Amino acid sequence: MIDLRSDTVTKPSKKMRQIIKDAKVGDDVYGEDPSVIELEEKIALMAKKEAAVFVPSGTQSNLLALLSHCQRGDEYICGQDAHLYKYEAGGGAVVGSIQPQPIEFEKDATLDLEKIKKKIKPIDNHHARTKLLCLENTHNGKVLSLEYIKEASKFAKENNLALHLDGARVFNAVVALEVKLEDITKYFDSVSICLSKGLGAPIGSVLTGSKEFIKEARHYRKMLGGGLRQSGLLAAAATYALDNHIKNLKKDHELAKYLTKKLKKIDKIKIISNDTNMLFIEVENSKELVEYLKNNGILISGYGELRIVVHRDISKKDIKKVIEVFKSYYIK
Numbered sequence: 001m002i003d004l005r006s007d008t009v010t011k012p013s014k015k016m017r018q019i020i021k022d023a024k025v026g027d028d029v030y031g032e033d034p035s036v037i038e039l040e041e042k043i044a045l046m047a048k049k050e051a052a053v054f055v056p057s058g059t060q061s062n063l064l065a066l067l068s069h070c071q072r073g074d075e076y077i078c079g080q081d082a083h084l085y086k087y088e089a090g091g092g093a094v095v096g097s098i099q100p101q102p103i104e105f106e107k108d109a110t111l112d113l114e115k116i117k118k119k120i121k122p123i124d125n126h127h128a129r130t131k132l133l134c135l136e137n138t139h140n141g142k143v144l145s146l147e148y149i150k151e152a153s154k155f156a157k158e159n160n161l162a163l164h165l166d167g168a169r170v171f172n173a174v175v176a177l178e179v180k181l182e183d184i185t186k187y188f189d190s191v192s193i194c195l196s197k198g199l200g201a202p203i204g205s206v207l208t209g210s211k212e213f214i215k216e217a218r219h220y221r222k223m224l225g226g227g228l229r230q231s232g233l234l235a236a237a238a239t240y241a242l243d244n245h246i247k248n249l250k251k252d253h254e255l256a257k258y259l260t261k262k263l264k265k266i267d268k269i270k271i272i273s274n275d276t277n278m279l280f281i282e283v284e285n286s287k288e289l290v291e292y293l294k295n296n297g298i299l300i301s302g303y304g305e306l307r308i309v310v311h312r313d314i315s316k317k318d319i320k321k322v323i324e325v326f327k328s329y330y331i332k
């Protein structure tokens with residue numbers, strides 16, 4: 001199967017499995033796992049933050065950020081389709097009693113600062129206390145510009161809001177903008193980064209921020225059952241991914257662009273967007289097309305608007321096959 005549903009389907013390579021096998025481990029709940037310590041220090045250094053904490057998933061990382069920034073009865077502002085609001089089982093509300101205030105994303109995946117301003121609650125007994133603003137980069141593959149991030153950071157400071165980034169795919173933004181991680185992360189109080197998506201590690205995310213913030217996040221990680229023991233097995237794979245796989249994201253972006261260029265030539269396919277490693281298309285009979293692709297060895301996501309995600313386990317040969325199968329469906 002050529003699996004284009006998500007970059008989460010990437011599998012650890014032979015070399016990565018060897019790294020996992022040979023990883024030095026200890027009890028991380030005692031703070032004694034050398035591979036976890038190495039990964040956390042590495043990410044903190046790359047992001048120019050004081051500290052970091054390794055967690056099982058991006059969902060837990062985002063939830064730790066909400067819990068560590070906000071108290072019960074506080075509020076966070078985020079995008080209407082933000083992963084941490086829409087696709088994480090309402091964790092902030094359920095576990096933290098933190099009220100979400102979603103706002104529609106603009107077409108470029110920014111949140112309009114004027115619209116946010118209107119939603120910040122005045123300090124008054126009637127309202128939840130607005131404490132946090134959350135951005136997502138990349139969102140549906142779209143990269144936030146450094147100018148916008150800088151503006152959003154200034155805005156957050158002026159309005160006494162902490163600023164969190166769901167940077168599940170922040171390295172796709174790093175590669176697209178040709179900048180360093182710190183050029184993006186320096187504007188945020190906290191950043192969640194996934195190692196198990198385009199970077200190809202099997203499991204794990206890292207939350208990074210100030211020492212005090214990460215101390216708080218570690219407390220909540222334990223509470224949520226995320227305190228793992230010999231998790232160096234996973235951390236070693238993540239460190240290997242950081243050392244070796246970031247540069248490969250460029251290939252994913254190029255292949256997604258190549259596929260877009262070819263599919264654009266088919267009249268019945270409407271290209272909605274193509275940014276970094278993602279491509280969204282609209283077609284009639286989308287259910288039938290998804291089924292046809294599946295019967296021809298290709299998996300893609302969704303009904304209605306369809307999502308195609310290129311990742312490190314996809315080659316140019318695979319993409320060429322995808323183009324041929326699309327053509328065989330439309331050009332009879």
Ligand SMILES: Cc1ncc(COP(=O)(O)O)c(C=O)c1O
Nearest residue numbers: 057058059060083136166168194
């Ligand atoms: C933007 C974004 N944030 C967070 C997550 C959550 O990551 P995880 O699946 O590791 O919980 C995802 C997962 O796909 C995501 O796309």
